[in-house]
Every structure is written in C-alpha cells, then in structure tokens.
Amino acid sequence: MAENRTGTSLFSPFKMGKFSLSHRVVLAPMTRCRALNGIPGDAVAEYYTQRSTPGGFLITEGTLISPSAPGFPHVPGIYSDAQVEAWKKVVDAVHAKGSVLFCQLWHVGRASHQVYQPGGVPPISSTNKPISNRWRILMPDGTYGIYPAPRALKTSEILEVVEHYRQASLNAIRAGFDGVEIHGAHGYLIDQFLKKGINDRADEYGGSIENRCRFMMQVIQAVVSGVGADRVAFRMSPAIDHLDATDSDPIQLRPFSDRENEQTPAAGGLETRVPACHSATLYSFWPNRVTQNWHRRRRGPDD
Numbered sequence: 001m002a003e004n005r006t007g008t009s010l011f012s013p014f015k016m017g018k019f020s021l022s023h024r025v026v027l028a029p030m031t032r033c034r035a036l037n038g039i040p041g042d043a044v045a046e047y048y049t050q051r052s053t054p055g056g057f058l059i060t061e062g063t064l065i066s067p068s069a070p071g072f073p074h075v076p077g078i079y080s081d082a083q084v085e086a087w088k089k090v091v092d093a094v095h096a097k098g099s100v101l102f103c104q105l106w107h108v109g110r111a112s113h114q115v116y117q118p119g120g121v122p123p124i125s126s127t128n129k130p131i132s133n134r135w136r137i138l139m140p141d142g143t144y145g146i147y148p149a150p151r152a153l154k155t156s157e158i159l160e161v162v163e164h165y166r167q168a169s170l171n172a173i174r175a176g177f178d179g180v181e182i183h184g185a186h187g188y189l190i191d192q193f194l195k196k197g198i199n200d201r202a203d204e205y206g207g208s209i210e211n212r213c214r215f216m217m218q219v220i221q222a223v224v225s226g227v228g229a230d231r232v233a234f235r236m237s238p239a240i241d242h243l244d245a246t247d248s249d250p251i252q253l254r255p256f257s258d259r260e261n262e263q264t265p266a267a268g269g270l271e272t273r274v275p276a277c278h279s280a281t282l283y284s285f286w287p288n289r290v291t292q293n294w295h296r297r298r299r300g301p302d303d
C-alpha cells in the first residue's frame with residue numbers, strides 16, 4: 001500500500017473539515033464538454049458515478065456561474081433553475097454511492113470568445129488585453145481560434161460578478177452539493193485579477209498585492225457568507241502561466257497555500273478563512289505528461 005514519508009497511506013481515512021473521507025484519492029476537476037447546452041444530463045451522471053466510492057471526494061468540472069462565464073462548448077452551468085434541477089440527479093447518484101461532491105465555480109473571463117457570449121459581446125476581464133496567440137480557443141465546431149480582445153470590467157460592475165459567485169454557490173447547495181470550490185486558478189477570471197502579467201488596472205482592483213487580491217477576497221467572502229466556510233474550497237495556481245497568467249513574484253500570491261485555517265496575509269485586512277480544504281497548485285506540474293497533448297492542440301505553432 002502506498003505510504004508517504006509520514007507513514008500515511010493513500011487508502012487511510014482523512015478528516016477534511018466536517019467531512020469524513022475513507023481514503024485520499026480525489027477526483028480533480030476536469031472540463032468534459034458533455035453537458036449539452038449547459039445542462040448536465042445522463043452522460044455527466046454516469047461520469048461522476050463511475051468515479052464515486054464510499055467515503056470518496058470528487059470535485060466537478062468547472063461549472064459556470066453566469067451566462068458570461070463560458071469559454072468552452074457544452075460546459076455545465078449552475079445559474080439557472082433548469083441546471084440546478086439537472087444537477088440534483090447527478091448529486092443524488094453520487095451520494096447513493098457514498099461520495100462527497102463539491103461543485104467547482106468557474107468564470108473564464110477573457111478566455112472566451114464572442115460566440116460563447118450572450119449577444120455576441122466581447123468577454124469580460126480585468127483588462128482589455130487579449131490572451132496572446134500563443135494560445136488557442138476551442139470553438140463550438142471543434143476548430144481552434146484566436147482569443148479576442150476582452151472588455152475590462154468597470155469598477156462599478158465588479159460586485160455584480162461577485163454576486164454571481166454567491167448566487168451560484170447557493171444554487172449548488174440547493175442542488176444537493178456538499179460544498180463548492182472556487183476556481184481561482186489557470187488564467188481564468190480570478191487569476192486575471194491576481195496576476196501582475198495580466199492585471200493592468202488603475203483602480204482599487206489593480207496595482208498592489210492587496211488590490212489584485214481584492215476581487216478574489218470579495219468572491220470568497222460572498223460565497224462563505226452564502227453557504228458557510230465549512231463548505232468552501234479555493235483553488236489557485238500562483239506559479240502556473242497557463243493562458244499568459246504570469247507573475248514576477250508568484251510566492252507573494254500564496255495566501256492559502258501553507259496551512260489550513262490560516263488567516264490570509266495578502267488580504268489587506270479582509271479576514272476570510274477557507275477551512276474545509278484548499279487545493280493550491282503552487283508547485284503543480286500541470287501541464288504534466290497526461291495533459292501535454294491537450295496543451296499542444298491548444299497552443300499556436302510559434303510556441
């Protein structure tokens with residue numbers, strides 16, 4: 001049986017906040033593009049139940065918090081009643097097999113295209129700068145396109161997006177999920193605020209580390225206020241440059257990566273705790289061997 005240097009087995013029980021897991025093999029969130037028109041159906045239920053075990057822990061694929069959130073075809077949402085109803089069947093099936101299931105809350109920000117946006121408008125972001133043509137976007141017809149220029153959110157619009165995260169978390173609990181994981185990683189919307197290489201704002205959401213963390217902290221606080229801290233996880237990837245999400249000082253961006261229940265030093269007085277679990281991928285090797293081919297397809301020829 002696999003043991004780490006502390007002698008803990010991968011198959012030994014683990015207390016994750018209020019959840020008692022019977023082993024430590026976790027399903028990572030993975031976009032599957034199987035939820036036709038944003039509604040998770042039978043194929044999604046089958047996928048998650050296949051991976052469920054008694055006392056296991058699964059995190060769903062990135063799940064859209066609002067109509068402006070998508071950047072891939074057929075990704076499920078959690079913002080409409082129809083989506084909540086559809087998720088109930090998936091969650092019930094996973095619970096029947098004994099696993100704990102968190103819903104990953106996702107907004108891709110500028111990693112989108114007009115074809116995915118209501119009314120064909122440009123995607124939103126922290127910036128007007130597009131993702132470079134080193135990267136390609138998967139289009140609805142299966143071809144790969146160039147990322148278009150996004151529209152930087154006005155300061156006055158940001159709290160509306162924060163509210164979408166809160167409402168999505170409430171919807172997730174209504175659908176029966178045990179908790180939510182906020183996707184703050186991999187160059188998507190929250191990371192577009194965090195990273196110096198993207199965020200070029202002159203308002204209170206740009207510049208200093210406190211300002212660049214402000215949107216993330218507001219989202220966490222809103223979600224925690226909605227569903228309770230013991231149901232909230234946060235994923236970040238300070239050192240990963242996916243979709244041009246670079247930062248010259250990624251270590252500064254590691255507010256949650258050391259200890260659970262740590263007060264967030266970068267939060268500039270915003271005292272939010274994220275106790276249930278976290279999955280900071282500071283030293284993740286993503287893309288790893290498994291994901292290399294997927295990345296190769298998404299990258300442009302000049303990479």
Ligand SMILES: Cc1cc2nc3c(=O)[nH]c(=O)nc-3n(C[C@H](O)[C@H](O)[C@H](O)COP(=O)(O)O)c2cc1C
Nearest residue numbers: 028029030031061062183235284285286288291294
């Ligand atoms: C096809 C594919 C889709 C993915 N979708 C998501 C996603 O929706 N949300 C997310 O946080 N990570 C996503 N990831 C990253 C995985 O969760 C995971 O981090 C990655 O496969 C590498 O595993 P590792 O972190 O254990 O090295 C995806 C990875 C792949 C290959």
